[in-house]
Amino acid sequence: MLRKKRLRTLLKYKAQFISMIIMIALGVGVFVGFNMEWYSLERDTGELLEATGFADYRIYSEKGFTAQDLEKILAVDGVKEGTRFLSVNTTVQGDTNVLALTVSENIQVSGVYLMDGEPYDPESLDGIWLSDQYAEKNGIHVGDSLGLTYKIMQVRGTVKGLIKAGEYMICLPDETQMMPDYNSYGFAYISPAMLKKAILFEFYPQINVISDLPKADFVAAAERALGKTTLILGRDENVSWAESRGEIEEGQTMGSILPVLFLAIAVLTMVTTMHRVTASEKTQIGTLKALGFRNRRIILHYTSYALMIGLMGIALGIGVGYLLGWYILSPGGAMATYIDLPAWKLYVPGFCWAVLAAILLFVTGIGFLSVREMLAGTAADALRPYTPKKMRHLRVEETKAFKALGFGTKWNLRDCLRHKSRSFMTLFGVLGCTILLVGGLGMKDTLDAFVTQFYDVAIHYRNRINLDGENVTRSDAEALAEAYEGDWSAMGSVQMGEKPVSLEIYHIQRDKVRFLDTDMKVTPLGDEGAYICGRIARDQGLKTGDSLTFSPYDSEDSYTVPVAGVLSSLTESIVMTDACADAAGIPYTINTVYTDAEEIPSDSRILNAQSKKAIMDSFDTFMELMNVMVALLVIAAVVLGVVVLYNLGVMSYTERYREMATLKVVGFKDRKIGRLLITQNLWLTVVGIALGIPAGIGVLRYLLTALASEYELKLVIGPVTYAVSVLLTFGVSLLVGLMIARKNRHIDMVAALKTEE
Amino acid sequence: MEIVELKAVSRVYRNGEHEQYALKQVDLTLKEGKFIVILGPSGAGKSTLLNLLGGLDSPTSGTIHVAGKDISTLTEDQLADYRAATVGFVFQSYNLIPTLTVLENVALVKEIAPDPLSSHEMLKEVGLADHIHQFPSELSGGEQQRVSIARALAKNPRILLCDEPTGALDSETGVLVLKLLLRMAREMGKTIIVVTHNQQIAKMADTVVRVKNGRIVSCEDQEHPMTAEEVDW
Numbered sequence: 001m002l003r004k005k006r007l008r009t010l011l012k013y014k015a016q017f018i019s020m021i022i023m024i025a026l027g028v029g030v031f032v033g034f035n036m037e038w039y040s041l042e043r044d045t046g047e048l049l050e051a052t053g054f055a056d057y058r059i060y061s062e063k064g065f066t067a068q069d070l071e072k073i074l075a076v077d078g079v080k081e082g083t084r085f086l087s088v089n090t091t092v093q094g095d096t097n098v099l100a101l102t103v104s105e106n107i108q109v110s111g112v113y114l115m116d117g118e119p120y121d122p123e124s125l126d127g128i129w130l131s132d133q134y135a136e137k138n139g140i141h142v143g144d145s146l147g148l149t150y151k152i153m154q155v156r157g158t159v160k161g162l163i164k165a166g167e168y169m170i171c172l173p174d175e176t177q178m179m180p181d182y183n184s185y186g187f188a189y190i191s192p193a194m195l196k197k198a199i200l201f202e203f204y205p206q207i208n209v210i211s212d213l214p215k216a217d218f219v220a221a222a223e224r225a226l227g228k229t230t231l232i233l234g235r236d237e238n239v240s241w242a243e244s245r246g247e248i249e250e251g252q253t254m255g256s257i258l259p260v261l262f263l264a265i266a267v268l269t270m271v272t273t274m275h276r277v278t279a280s281e282k283t284q285i286g287t288l289k290a291l292g293f294r295n296r297r298i299i300l301h302y303t304s305y306a307l308m309i310g311l312m313g314i315a316l317g318i319g320v321g322y323l324l325g326w327y328i329l330s331p332g333g334a335m336a337t338y339i340d341l342p343a344w345k346l347y348v349p350g351f352c353w354a355v356l357a358a359i360l361l362f363v364t365g366i367g368f369l370s371v372r373e374m375l376a377g378t379a380a381d382a383l384r385p386y387t388p389k390k391m392r393h394l395r396v397e398e399t400k401a402f403k404a405l406g407f408g409t410k411w412n413l414r415d416c417l418r419h420k421s422r423s424f425m426t427l428f429g430v431l432g433c434t435i436l437l438v439g440g441l442g443m444k445d446t447l448d449a450f451v452t453q454f455y456d457v458a459i460h461y462r463n464r465i466n467l468d469g470e471n472v473t474r475s476d477a478e479a480l481a482e483a484y485e486g487d488w489s490a491m492g493s494v495q496m497g498e499k500p501v502s503l504e505i506y507h508i509q510r511d512k513v514r515f516l517d518t519d520m521k522v523t524p525l526g527d528e529g530a531y532i533c534g535r536i537a538r539d540q541g542l543k544t545g546d547s548l549t550f551s552p553y554d555s556e557d558s559y560t561v562p563v564a565g566v567l568s569s570l571t572e573s574i575v576m577t578d579a580c581a582d583a584a585g586i587p588y589t590i591n592t593v594y595t596d597a598e599e600i601p602s603d604s605r606i607l608n609a610q611s612k613k614a615i616m617d618s619f620d621t622f623m624e625l626m627n628v629m630v631a632l633l634v635i636a637a638v639v640l641g642v643v644v645l646y647n648l649g650v651m652s653y654t655e656r657y658r659e660m661a662t663l664k665v666v667g668f669k670d671r672k673i674g675r676l677l678i679t680q681n682l683w684l685t686v687v688g689i690a691l692g693i694p695a696g697i698g699v700l701r702y703l704l705t706a707l708a709s710e711y712e713l714k715l716v717i718g719p720v721t722y723a724v725s726v727l728l729t730f731g732v733s734l735l736v737g738l739m740i741a742r743k744n745r746h747i748d749m750v751a752a753l754k755t756e757e
Numbered sequence: 758m759e760i761v762e763l764k765a766v767s768r769v770y771r772n773g774e775h776e777q778y779a780l781k782q783v784d785l786t787l788k789e790g791k792f793i794v795i796l797g798p799s800g801a802g803k804s805t806l807l808n809l810l811g812g813l814d815s816p817t818s819g820t821i822h823v824a825g826k827d828i829s830t831l832t833e834d835q836l837a838d839y840r841a842a843t844v845g846f847v848f849q850s851y852n853l854i855p856t857l858t859v860l861e862n863v864a865l866v867k868e869i870a871p872d873p874l875s876s877h878e879m880l881k882e883v884g885l886a887d888h889i890h891q892f893p894s895e896l897s898g899g900e901q902q903r904v905s906i907a908r909a910l911a912k913n914p915r916i917l918l919c920d921e922p923t924g925a926l927d928s929e930t931g932v933l934v935l936k937l938l939l940r941m942a943r944e945m946g947k948t949i950i951v952v953t954h955n956q957q958i959a960k961m962a963d964t965v966v967r968v969k970n971g972r973i974v975s976c977e978d979q980e981h982p983m984t985a986e987e988v989d990w
Contacts, residue, residue: 390893391856405855407865414856662852665813667841667869667912669834745833749813750804753852 028317033324038251134186306367429644434692440633813910
C-alpha cells in the first residue's frame with residue numbers, strides 16, 4: 001500500500017522532485033563532465049605521446065649535431081633513447097602553405113602514429129608521411145605526389161602514409177598563432193635517407209632525448225658530454241606538451257570550481273525542498289505512526305524518495321557528463337580543433353565514482369534527517385501539522401521608516417525573515433545565475449578585447465617575412481625591410497637564470513609592430529633599456545628601474561640591461577630596440593621583416609611569409625568555440641535560475657497559500673496578490689544580482705589567473721555584459737514569478753480557509 | 758429592509774457524471790441589521806450558503822441579490838470588489854496573516870476597502886487596543902478571533918458572515934465573541950450572519966434559518982431573542 005502512496009506522493013510533489021533531480025543532474029553532470037574531460041585528455045594524449053616516443057629533452061645547435069654528439073648524449077647515465085632530429089618549415093610547391101618537414105633518425109623517438117597507408121620506412125627515398133589533418137583539409141591522398149621547398153633544398157616524393165605525431169600534437173607554426181589551421185599549416189615526416197639524398201649531407205640541429213633525469217641534472221650532464229653550453233628545452237617548454245598539460249590543468253581547475261557551485265546549489269535545493277515536502281507531509285507521517293507503523297518503516301518510506309531522487313539525478317547527471325565530455329573530447333569536438341589525437345576515448349576518474357556514491361549517501365541522508373525531524377516525539381506530536389517558527393519583533397520595526405512601509409512590503413519582508421532558508425536559497429540561485437552570466441559573458445569580453453588589442457592593434461602589418469637569418473647579412477636584411485617599406489626584428493632565445501626566454505630586438509620606424517603595456521594600452525619602446533613581459537616581472541620580482549641579466553646560448557657572455565618597462569606579451573620574452581641592443585653590445589641576427597606588402601615574391605633570402613589574415617583566420621575557430629562555451633554557460637545559468645526559482649516559488653506559493661486565500665477573501669484581486677508574490681522574488685533578485693556581479697568578477701578573475709596566466713589577460717567586462725546579465729537574471733526571475741503568480745487564479749478560498757491552522 | 762434575497766438558488770458539484778446538490782432551489786430573504794443564525798447539521802449546505810453570500814462561490818442556477826445588487830453573475834474581479842466593500846468574513850480558524858502584527862492585519866483592508874474605518878478604533882471596539890503590536894501567534898484563540906472580527910469590521914461592510922466563529926474556542930471565550938458580534942448588530946447596525954451547528958447560539962438570533970439536505974427547512978424570526986448571559990452554554 002505504501003508503494004501506491006509513494007507513487008502518488010511523487011506525482012503530488014512532481015515540480016519539487018523534478019527540480020531536485022534536475023539540480024542534482026546538473027551538478028553531477030558538470031562534475032563528471034569536467035573531470036572526465038581532463039582525465040580522458042590526460043590518458044588520450046599520454047597514449048599518443050607514449051606511442052610516438054615523445055622526447056623529454058630537446059638539445060639545440062644552429063650548427064647541427066654529428067653522430068658522435070648523439071653517441072655522447074646516449075652515453076649519459078639516465079638517457080634511455082635519443083635521436084638526431086630536424087624540423088624546418090618548408091613551403092609546399094605550387095602553394096603558399098607551409099609544412100614542418102621532419103626527420104627523426106631513430107623513429108622510436110619523436111616518431112609517428114600511422115592512421116592510413118604504409119608504415120613509416122626509414123630507408124624510403126621518396127616516401128612522405130603526411131599529417132592526416134593537413135591531407136584532409138587540402139584534399140591530399142595516399143599516393144599523391146608532393147613537393148617541398150626549403151631555401152635551395154627541393155624535396156619531392158609520394159605520400160605513403162597519413163600520420164599523427166606527438167611532436168605536433170598541437171600543430172602551431174609559431175607562438176603568435178593560438179589555434180592550428182590545417183588549411184595552411186601542417187607537418188610531414190621523411191626518412192633520413194631521403195633527407196641525405198635531397199641535401200647531400202646530414203644536417204640535424206636538434207637531439208631529442210627520452211630520459212627520466214631531472215632537468216638540472218640532464219642539462220649539466222649533456223653540457224659536460226658535449227663540452228659546451230647549449231639550449232636545452234624540457235617537455236614543459238614544448239608547445240604540444242605544455243599546452244596539453246595546460247588544458248588538463250584547466251580541466252582540473254574547472255572540474256573543481258564549477259561543480260562546487262552547481263553541487264552546492266543542488267544540495268541546498270535538496271535540503272530546503274526535502275524539508276518542505278516532509279513538513280507538508282507531517283500529518284500523514286503522524287497518521288502512519290498513530291496507525292502503528294514503526295518509525296523505521298516510515299523513515300525508510302520517506303528516505304526512499306530522497307534515494308530515488310539521488311539515483312535518478314546521478315544517473316541523468318552521468319549522462320549529462322558524458323554528453324559534455326563527448327562535446328569537448330570527440331573527433332568533431334571542441335578540443336579536436338586544438339589537439340590532434342588518433343583516438344578520443346572517454347574515461348571517468350576513479351575518485352568520481354566515490355564522490356558520486358558520497359553524493360547519493362548525502363542526498364539520502366538529507367531525506368532521512370528531514371523525516372526524522374517530523375517523526376520526533378509522540379504519535380500525537382507527529383500528528384500536529386508543521387508550524388513554522390513564530391514571528392519575532394525586529395529592532396528595525398521600531399523605526400519610523402519601517403512603520404511607513406506599506407502592508408505588502410512588511411508582509412514580504414517578514415516572510416523573507418521567517419523563511420530564511422527559502423529566501424537564502426532564492427538568493428543563492430540568483431547569485432549562481434548572475435555569476436555564470438557575468439563569468440561567461442565577461443570571459444568573452446576579455447578574450448575579445450585581448451584578440452582586438454593583440455592582433456588588431458599590436459599586429460599592424462599585413463605580412464611577416466621570415467628571413468634565412470644565417471645566410472642574410474644585416475645590410476641585406478635592412479635593404480629588404482627598406483624595399484618592403486617595413487620594420488624588422490631579431491628573434492632569438494637567451495638564458496635568464498636557468499630559464500630560456502625569447503629575446504626580441506625591434507627596429508620600428510613605420511609603426512608595423514606595436515607594444516602593449518600591462519593595461520593593454522599601446523606604449524612606444526624607448527632606447528633606455530629592456531622591456532619584460534608580466535610573467536618574467538612576476539617570477540623574477542623585477543620592476544621598472546631594476547636590472548636584468550641574460551646570456552645567449554652557445555656563448556659564455558652575459559649582458560645586463562636596465563628594465564625600462566613591463567609589457568603584455570604572449571611569449572615569455574625580453575623586448576628591446578636595436579639601439580638599446582647596440583648600446584649594450586648584444587649580438588643579434590635580423591630574421592623577420594614586417595610589411596604591408598601583399599605579394600611576397602620568392603627570394604633566396606626569404607624562408608616564408610605569414611599573413612596577418614592567416615593568424616586572424618585561426619582565431620575564428622577559437623572564437624567559435626568560445627561562443628559555444630559562452631552559450632552553454634548562459635543556458636546553464638538560465639536553467640539554474642528557472643529551476644531554483646520555480647521550485648522555491650512553488651514552495652513559497654504553497655506555504656503562503658492560506659495567507660493568499662485570506663487576502664482573496666478579504667477582497668484582494670488576483671493581480672494584486674500576484675504582484676506581492678513577484679515583488680518578493682524581485683527583491684531577492686536585486687540583492688542576488690548586486691552580490692552576483694562582484695562575485696562573478698571575482699570568479700572570472702580567479703579563472704583567468706588559474707587557467708590562462710600565460711596569456712597575461714586583462715579582465716574586461718563591457719557594459720553589454722552587465723546589461724545582459726542583469727536583464728536576463730531579472731527576466732528569469734520575472735518569468736518564474738509570473739508563472740507562479742498565475743496560480744493565484746486557482747486558489748480555492750473555501751478549501752484553504754477551512755483547513756486547520 | 759431586505760438586504761439578502763435568494764431566488765431558486767442551486768449549487769451543484771459535479772464529479773464526473775455524478776452530480777451532488779449542496780443547495781437545491783433555495784429561496785431566502787434576510788433583513789438588514791439583524792443577528793441571523795443559519796443552523797444545520799454537517800453537510801446540510803449551510804457553509805455553501807454562506808460562501809455564496811460572501812462571493813466566494815457562484816450558484817449553478819438562481820439569483821442572489823445582496824444590498825440590491827445581483828452577485829450571481831459577477832466576474833472574478835467584480836466579486837473581489839464586492840468582498841472588499843460589502844461583506845466581512847469571520848472564520849472558525851481566524852485566518853490571520855502570521856507575519857503581520859495585530860494592527861497591520863486589520864489595517865491591510867485599507868488597501869482595498871472603499872470606505873474603511875479606523876483600525877485603531879476597531880481594535881478598541883473588540884478590546885484589543887493594548888495588543889496592537891503583537892503578532893497573532895502571541896495571542897490566545899479568542900483574541901485572534903477578535904482580531905479577525907476587527908479586520909472584518911474595518912472594511913465597514915454591511916454584512917458580517919461568520920462561519921462557526923466559536924468552533925475553535927472554549928465556551929467562555931465563545932460567549933465573549935458572540936456578545937461582541939451581537940453588539941455589532943445592535944450598536945453598529947451591521948447584519949450578522951452566523952453559520953453554526955450549535956443550537957444554543959440560535960437562541961440569541963433575531964432570525965433562525967434551518968438548513969437540511971441542501972434545502973431551507975424553516976426561516977423564523979424570534980421576537981425575544983436571549984442575551985448571551987441567558988443562554989445555557
